[in-house]
Amino acid sequence: MHPIMEQSFAVIDSEIGTHNFNPCEYAIIRRIIHSTADFEFLDLVKFSPEAIASGIDALRRRLPIVTDVNMVKQGIVSLVAQTFDNQIISAVDRVKSPLPGKTRTETGLIECYQQYPEAIYAIGNAPTALLALCKQLEFSSISPALVIGAPVGFISVLESKTALANTPVNQIRIEGRKGGSPVAAAIVNALIVLAM
Template identity: 40%
Template sequence: MDDLIRKRRNPAHQMTAKGRAIEEESFRIVDEEAGPHGFSELEWPVVRRMIHATADFEYKEITRFRPGAVEAGLRALMAGARILVDARMIACGLNPERLRLFGNEVVELLSHPEVVARAQATGGTRAEAAVAYAEEKGLLEGAIVGVGNAPTFLLALVEAIGRGARPALVLGMPVGFVNVLEAKQALMAAPVPWIVTLGRKGGSTLVVAALHALLRLAADGGVDTSRAFREG
């Protein structure tokens, strides 16, 4: 009973009993309809929440993890790592109470005056300029980087990694048609932990879902408690 009370007060879980019941029933349905899979106990909660957020079971087939990526992300979150994102939609979608659990700051730079000025001066994209600014300011080091919108952001990030930048985890999930496949392939060859959605699919919603899954895992000590909650 004490464990259930603790979970109910945990900001990584739904606030109300009805909200928790709906979410956990949704997870049960996803588990049932998804069927067998080859993901680890830490990877599946991330994929499951991505499916939950989109009602798209194809993410079971197209989501890839570098070995140890979830563990790296959990360590970073629990150490208070910043979360650098390529779109305001991601920043707006993240739950503030969950971010406060470990003091994770969300940084979105595309509207930063220096980034805008750099993009205008170079003729490049704001996404490219944002990565260059983040690299110069040391914001990439040890950060969790979520890319759900701009392939140019991800390509620029991989170039920065090639120069020695070391984010703790990269969520490479840009959506679109131009440079999307190339950006994801480049990330999968980079020497950093990553989670990728293959092909053209992705988006800010997927990054938010993955981050919320990681935050819940971190809050629960790295253990997926949804099954225990349902059985309790």
């Protein structure tokens, strides 16, 4: 680990103090705070019971990682290449023209789920993509290994996270309007370090 990262983690640890997270949960939350300098994430990150174990297992089995946008992909590509070398697919990059009434990201996500239903899904930007994934889960018996639900913004963001919360899929979810590509990437990178 780079000395600056070590120093940053030490500052984060000292400011957080005592907490009730288990070591794996804390490793993920600390990485998010390191990426955002926002301690509000302490109260916003929600883990389903098997989410971390399933994510780690999926990484070790080299299942694909599907991101909604290229920025999430770019945030994880270096560490993935150095470790498990999972295939990384950016949903938005798969689509030249979207399905009628849908965004490119939404269309790409649907295509990715049809091809890689058991993948890890890391959504850090597009709530429409998260909503599309949740809709696909209603009609399928195959669940992704893990869904990281961290879209950011004001339109459909809360609805997409509520939809995810109401599915039985393994998930790491950011409550409220906050999130973003750096948050989704931080979660994947933290899982990779745990998997190592």
